[in-house]
Amino acid sequence: MKKYYEKQLNEIESIVEKINYFSYISGLAYWDMAVNMPKEAGKSRGETLGFLSSELYKLITNDRTYNLLCELEDISDLTLEEAAMIKNLKEESDKTKKIPEDIYKNFSIDAAKSEIAWQDAKSKNDFSIFMPHLEKMVDYKRKFANFYGYEKHPYDALLNEYEMGMTVEKLDKVFALLRDEIVNILSKVKESKVNINENILKGKFSIEKQKELEKYVLDLIGYDYKNKGRIDSSEHPFTTNFGNKDVRITNHYHDDNFYSAMYSAIHEGGHAIYEQQISDDLEKYGLQGGVSMGIHESQSRFYENIIGKSKEFLRLVYPKVQELFEEFKSVSFEDFYKVCNIACPSLIRTEADELTYSLHVIIRYEIEKELIKGDIEVKDLKDIWNNKYEEYLGVRPQNDSEGILQDLHWSDGEFGYFPSYALGNIYGAQFLNAALKDMPNLYNEIEKGNLNGIKVWLKENIHQYGKLYKPAELLKKVTGEELDSKYFVEYLRNKFKDVYEF
């Protein structure tokens, strides 16, 4: 029997199909820009990407799309997939339509200028160059928050762009516990008599051998880079995909550091496994792709840290490390395990260890929410930043580049993004807790080289669903619980108790 709304539904599905095509080719054009594009093609590529993004904007916001979505959104007998498709697209369309087109256009232009100013300021180590641009970006995003609308806190409107349904109220709670407990564990680490020798990881490591190690660890975790993906080099490692059968990662190699490329590979491999395991049949509903930034980060960090820095995984990998890099033949496994898990407060987020990483994020979160609300202003940011680093991490930036200028995110107005990184850690530990209930022998299996069990578990519980659920729904479905940082705290305490023997 034909349903009375079938025609409208088919039309929306054909719009979703077009959105998919535009997303894939934009993605390809970005990937190519980072990996292959000759230098002088930048201007032309930028224009092409601008065109694609405006076509996408039109598809999502035009009257025909919007009216179809309005007709369909209240129908009660849609399938789960159909309902999620309509809901997601309607939210996207609503949100996009709320920003007046000319303001959005000016924002894009100013954001591009701001990013250039940030690069300039960073290279000259001078926050004052970037300050007027940052003020503009903050101003735009305060306005955006008002356009989007919010119930309690204007920053909620921005959080929602990266983590649907996330609020200051929820984050304040989970981040407060996390911050206090990390500071607590950190003080135990400082008191510990265990002395980890960082120099173990220093040396010269051929890129060729690093690439062999990279493939070795990626084969172990089960990312298919042969038939459904590929590995390339770029300035910063990233994952991109066009559907679930073309999921590409990039890496960055340094000949004095194999550790960085190895863990970047595992991190991106985690993102890539997620995308590769999403069900084929979600694509027609536009539900392919990960749930949110935070859930995506949870998967990359799950592989990078929870699995990748575990004693069992490192025991599995260490013979290969020793085979490739002869200098490790005289290093005990225990020393190698410890140096891979060193905890040491530092200034740069992207280089932070597993314990202190979330503190870097929490500092940014605390600043962003007050900034967007208007409780603090850009001119005071540098002091606030430096003071918080001193308070939480016990280190104080000596210049702007290693302080407030270190991250790209604010330069193009991505306020609300940073929390995803710490959320990834929190989600990850909650998923681990659930996985261990189903597979108490998980770590033993890992040590034996059997990582397929966890890959299948992640597929069945998380990956296959793509964007079918909202982050909080998925978390509830998998763990039966709300967002809670206690599992991550417990995980950190156990890990660093073992490493620092307190």
Place this chain on the structure above:
Amino acid sequence: MKKYYEKQLNEIESIVEKINYFSYISGLAYWDMAVNMPKEAGKSRGETLGFLSSELYKLITNDRTYNLLCELEDISDLTLEEAAMIKNLKEESDKTKKIPEDIYKNFSIDAAKSEIAWQDAKSKNDFSIFMPHLEKMVDYKRKFANFYGYEKHPYDALLNEYEMGMTVEKLDKVFALLRDEIVNILSKVKESKVNINENILKGKFSIEKQKELEKYVLDLIGYDYKNKGRIDSSEHPFTTNFGNKDVRITNHYHDDNFYSAMYSAIHEGGHAIYEQQISDDLEKYGLQGGVSMGIHESQSRFYENIIGKSKEFLRLVYPKVQELFEEFKSVSFEDFYKVCNIACPSLIRTEADELTYSLHVIIRYEIEKELIKGDIEVKDLKDIWNNKYEEYLGVRPQNDSEGILQDLHWSDGEFGYFPSYALGNIYGAQFLNAALKDMPNLYNEIEKGNLNGIKVWLKENIHQYGKLYKPAELLKKVTGEELDSKYFVEYLRNKFKDVYEF
């Protein structure tokens, strides 16, 4: 003063801008498919390309575009660029609209099936598998010729797709002379006492060193693969570009044959130099890109043969060959020069030497024009093919794969394409004749390593104009003459006289 048609003109320019964007991203998606794409992504990529091609179709044929073109085409005070933009787009739109949409769609589907059947037939060495599909393709293209319309010969309508303004009448004339003269030179070659030792080119050549040689020759001819291009590997060498600042070539390397990769590099480098030297300001009129298949082929063959196989260029390159491949230290330059210019009738077009290559093309031309007119039928093709090879080249295919099944072109209905290859040779020699009038010392300069002179000459006379002129107009502008194969015949006679000492 604003012109009364300015609004319409601006609108056409913005349509041309969109056409450019769609062409660039389609091009990128094709390039990526040939160079990077993981195996399992084929289906998804095919669908994406289909979508892009249908968007492009709509842009070119929709009523708004068509009406604007009709309004603008008769305006007399357009600039040269504006007039060419309107004329090209109008022709394209007219032509595309002439094929009913359902017939074109069925043709695309059947062509895809036909290509698969051809691959199957080729691998099984059995023309009968391909025959029913080829019959369909011929039938479609006979119909297309009628839809397009023609004055004298139905094949003219198809030639026009690849070489605007070309006709059977013109080709019959230039190909008859060319065929007779090549057969004539070939008989002299056969009588010659010069014995060229083919084995000189055999050996093991590391891919790494082949790539060094490739960069060496590309630097010599002046293709910028560093800032405005790049070199990759693919099954078959090709050139693709997105504007004039991102012009990419690919190559294919065999470790028992450096000659093939060296000349493919120079050939593709010739195409790439053409694209890189087109004026920036033609892009907004959609006049970037080469004039036609034949003119493009003239540039690649100019570099590959007229320059690349000259004694002077080979003298310049030979020390590098000897440095890279030690086995050549005991080979005299004269022997190397001769083996690079060996003439030997063979069965496979793509492996043919400079002298006999055009005969392969002329055989296909003679078959195609009679086939499209209906004077011969697919069932008789195999005998016709084999007899012509015996008559013109003195060799007879022993099976279908080395005979009628060797080329892809007919499988997806590309009748009218083959003549471009021979036209490239004919144009090239006419251009050489003009260049030598301006630069009598051309070959001396080449031997000294100065190839910038010819690059600048090609830019000033040909490349800079992009699609501004039609092939015949450009030829006339550069040489003052019509299409004439006598220059190519004279060039061949001189070349092979020198090599075979007759």
